[in-house]
Amino acid sequence: MRDAANRRSKTPLYRMIQLDLQRKILAGDLPRGSWLPSEAQLQRTYGASQTSVRRSLLELERLGLVERLQGRGTVIAANEVRAVSPMLGLGQELRQRGFSILAEVLENEIVEAGETIGARLGLGPREHVRRLRRRYSAEGTPLVLLEHHLRTDLVQGLQDFGGDSLYAFLLARDAAPHHAQERVFATNLDAREAELLALAPGTAALVRERTAFDGSGVAVEHTHYVLRSSADDGYQLEINLQATP
Structure with a gap:
């Protein structure tokens, strides 16, 4: 070894x-x-x-x-991987919540992974990944900024990605994620994020970060979402809790 x-x-x-x-x-x-x-x-x-x-x-x-x-x-404990929860792309999740989503591709390019993304994807910092930057809007209001980094050795044809459902695109190429790790935290928008979300710099927002893996446990993609999170027109995370006997 x-x-x-x-x-x-x-x-x-x-x-x-x-x-x-x-x-x-x-x-x-x-x-x-x-x-x-x-x-x-x-x-x-x-x-x-x-x-x-x-x-x-x-x-x-x-x-x-x-x-x-x-x-x-x-x-x-088991001889098969247990999926903890259904794997949905954020676009699918938002549509299930009743949003009518317009997806835009802002950037689609090859970049060096860097230390942070390289660690997430099991790559060296100077290895290349595909970076996709997108924006979701609902009823004319910018709602979400998405930044994806994907391994180019595991996913082919990303230069042709049209911008709608990334998970559907991956599924069509036998590269759909099997499971993921995700964390959620608060942030304040920087100038670029604020401009793209039509908000003031420093506005509070919600961040979701997800690293998705294939069935063998190899990281396929890492996504950083920045979500408008006001109670009136933004994303809200609701958690239902139930007591056990």
């Missing part, structure tokens, strides 16, 4: 460990109910640090493939 890591240094070691174990789990080589080797054994096997091994196990746990039991170790 150390030799493989040297040959494929653009892929973080924790991701290589995750994918190697994931393949064995999905193939049934590590059946449900069996135990993974200890963290110390995995460190020796893969020539990795404790941090890399633990992160790989966290990723497997997030996919529902393993369960980490304090003081006992890591047990195989």
Whole structure:
């Protein structure tokens, strides 16, 4: 595995460990109910640090493939990836909420990944990715700015993307994401964002960031959404909670 890591240094070691174990789990080589080797054994096997091994196990746990039991170790929980929630593109989600969406492509170009996007997509900072910048409007009001970064080695034909549903475009090319990680936080609009959303600089807005993965756990795309979030004409995130007995 150390030799493989040297040959494929653009892929973080924790991701290589995750994918190697994931393949064995999905193939049934590590059946449900069996135990993974200890963290110390995995460190020796893969020539990795404790941090890399633990992160790989966290990723497997997030996919529902393993369960980490304090003081006992890591047990195989399933031999298939469990989708946590339906995978919808933001355009699909907004249409389901009743918005009539107009999608515009603002930029479509090849750029260097950089440190942040490279880390999200498992690439080196100087490797190239496709960057798409789009805007969604509803009834003449700019609603969302979208910035996508996609791996060009996994998704072909992105130069022809027309601007509507990115996930439908990916599905037609057998590259639709299988699952994703997402986080939501608040921001204040910078000058460029404010101009594109027809708001004043410094206006509060909502940010959603999503990294989407294929069925083997490889990151396909990372998207940064900036959403107009006023109560009257903006995006609102509603969460329903239910008590359990």
